[in-house]
Amino acid sequence: MNGFTDFVSARYPALVRYGTLLTGDRGHGEDLTQEALVKTYRGWQRLGFPADGDPEAYTRQVMARAAWRAGRRLWRREVPAAAPPDRPTPGDAYAHRDTAEVVLAALRELPPGQRVVLVLRYWAGLSEQEIATQLGCSPGTVKSRASRAIATMRRTPALADAFTLTETS
Amino acid sequence: MAQRIKDLLDEAVSGVEPRTLDPAAAVARRRRAQQRRRLVAGTFAVLGVLAGGALAVPQFQRDSSPPPVSVIDRPLPVPHFADGVLVSGGLRLPVPPGWQGITGGRDRSCADPDRTILIPDTTGDPENSWSACPRAVIRVVVEDGEMRAPAGAVMTDDGLVMTPPISLTLPGGEPAWVSNRISEADTSRGDYDLQVVLPWSRTTVYLGTSLAETRQILGSIRTEPVDAGRLIVPDVPAVAELIASDPADPVHPLRGKTTETTKLFEIVRVLQDQRDPVPDSEACAGPEQPGMRLDIGTAHVVITLGGKCQEAVSSQGGRVRFDDDAVAELKQIFGIER
Numbered sequence: 001m002n003g004f005t006d007f008v009s010a011r012y013p014a015l016v017r018y019g020t021l022l023t024g025d026r027g028h029g030e031d032l033t034q035e036a037l038v039k040t041y042r043g044w045q046r047l048g049f050p051a052d053g054d055p056e057a058y059t060r061q062v063m064a065r066a067a068w069r070a071g072r073r074l075w076r077r078e079v080p081a082a083a084p085p086d087r088p089t090p091g092d093a094y095a096h097r098d099t100a101e102v103v104l105a106a107l108r109e110l111p112p113g114q115r116v117v118l119v120l121r122y123w124a125g126l127s128e129q130e131i132a133t134q135l136g137c138s139p140g141t142v143k144s145r146a147s148r149a150i151a152t153m154r155r156t157p158a159l160a161d162a163f164t165l166t167e168t169s
Numbered sequence: 170m171a172q173r174i175k176d177l178l179d180e181a182v183s184g185v186e187p188r189t190l191d192p193a194a195a196v197a198r199r200r201r202a203q204q205r206r207r208l209v210a211g212t213f214a215v216l217g218v219l220a221g222g223a224l225a226v227p228q229f230q231r232d233s234s235p236p237p238v239s240v241i242d243r244p245l246p247v248p249h250f251a252d253g254v255l256v257s258g259g260l261r262l263p264v265p266p267g268w269q270g271i272t273g274g275r276d277r278s279c280a281d282p283d284r285t286i287l288i289p290d291t292t293g294d295p296e297n298s299w300s301a302c303p304r305a306v307i308r309v310v311v312e313d314g315e316m317r318a319p320a321g322a323v324m325t326d327d328g329l330v331m332t333p334p335i336s337l338t339l340p341g342g343e344p345a346w347v348s349n350r351i352s353e354a355d356t357s358r359g360d361y362d363l364q365v366v367l368p369w370s371r372t373t374v375y376l377g378t379s380l381a382e383t384r385q386i387l388g389s390i391r392t393e394p395v396d397a398g399r400l401i402v403p404d405v406p407a408v409a410e411l412i413a414s415d416p417a418d419p420v421h422p423l424r425g426k427t428t429e430t431t432k433l434f435e436i437v438r439v440l441q442d443q444r445d446p447v448p449d450s451e452a453c454a455g456p457e458q459p460g461m462r463l464d465i466g467t468a469h470v471v472i473t474l475g476g477k478c479q480e481a482v483s484s485q486g487g488r489v490r491f492d493d494d495a496v497a498e499l500k501q502i503f504g505i506e507r
Contacts, residue, residue: 004193005193008192008193008196009192009193012187012189012192013186013187016185016186016187017182017183017185018182020181020182020185021178021181021182026185026188027188029185030187030188030189034189034192034195034196034199035199037192037196038196038199038200038203041196041197041200042200099177099180099181100180100181100182100183100184103177103178103180103181104181104182107181119178121171122171122174122175122178123174123175123178123179125171125175132303132304133303135303136289136303136308137303137304138282138304138377159177162173162174162177163174
């Protein structure tokens, strides 16, 4: 289809990274990306991509909604793990890799709804109202999910600073 | 300090590289697989009708004919409003007085989302699907996929395990699976969030109403379920998983999973041996009862346990009485008996 292959080839890595944030997992993130791209393919001509629309924005929205719906469907009443996984200590030789792992592990511990809101709010930079509109929920729900997500992330020692300062900003 | 969080999230995925070398081809394969699944489902529906006709005569000629197999391979429902009632499959949900019903993508007015029932247009452009009334407190969605009981997750030594299911029998007899025990609702924040899955109607109702309104709305629902019959499950599943409450540990459920062919055949046999259908008027599964979740291939079976109301319902159709021996046999096959 005109332009679809080029679009996928160019933007696939970035979309997989977005999917990884939305799910907290590389494999699930790539799976989410491919599912969303199937929908983008189906709508490619109808929505006039790429001339009359932004296929990447469309795909990202489909991904966010799918991740949000998955949360509503399956993982509504998460119970925190009794013993959190091991965390790296400050000053590790592989600090960069470990930070990435710590952040992803912390994201995985969030209920999907909180994780999606956190990513849209702080990574994509959307307002609470914009997120509410995109996910089909109330701004109050967005606010409470974001607040709980921040509180949970703060419990990870390596992330406590970043997520504590947020409350005062 | 939002920038610090963004930087951390950026760093978390900066080293993530796709596993797929040719993503466009992978997407095309996935799309073709979806088309094949739809085609196969349609073919089985036609074959089912033909087979039913062919088998009708021998059944009449036998004295001990087996109980009917439930047939719910109806087309995917199209939820709509008719005379002030929301209709979706067997579900009849009256729009309460003073409330409004809105169909997403068509009717754009949304004066009072706290008193609105929304049918989102999930088949069209996602940009527009929820825009009719994104904060409507009741949403009704038809699922074009496998119907599962809502679940939470509990961390165990084996990783995350889904919580056992919670059943509900709606007025009229249609089985439903709910996300919360209604009596245990948390209304401290002023709202209540409940998910009601009607597997036979392939419909899910999301309620963000207060507890009192939720009780009222659930009480007003009427259903016209398809006839109950033997459980429909795949004859040759590839995997089965059983999750059951652990009497010794109310927090952590028991889980068993198998891909062994002999065990899978045994599980199918146990399910198909249950030949006492529960009529709609006698269905009684309630949220106060413990439950077991049996995922077998593409079918999702919920077994409600306890006393005189021990029933099993398949997402693909059928509701039967499920005796203690069958429960024990299932647990034994999965190796989770206590």
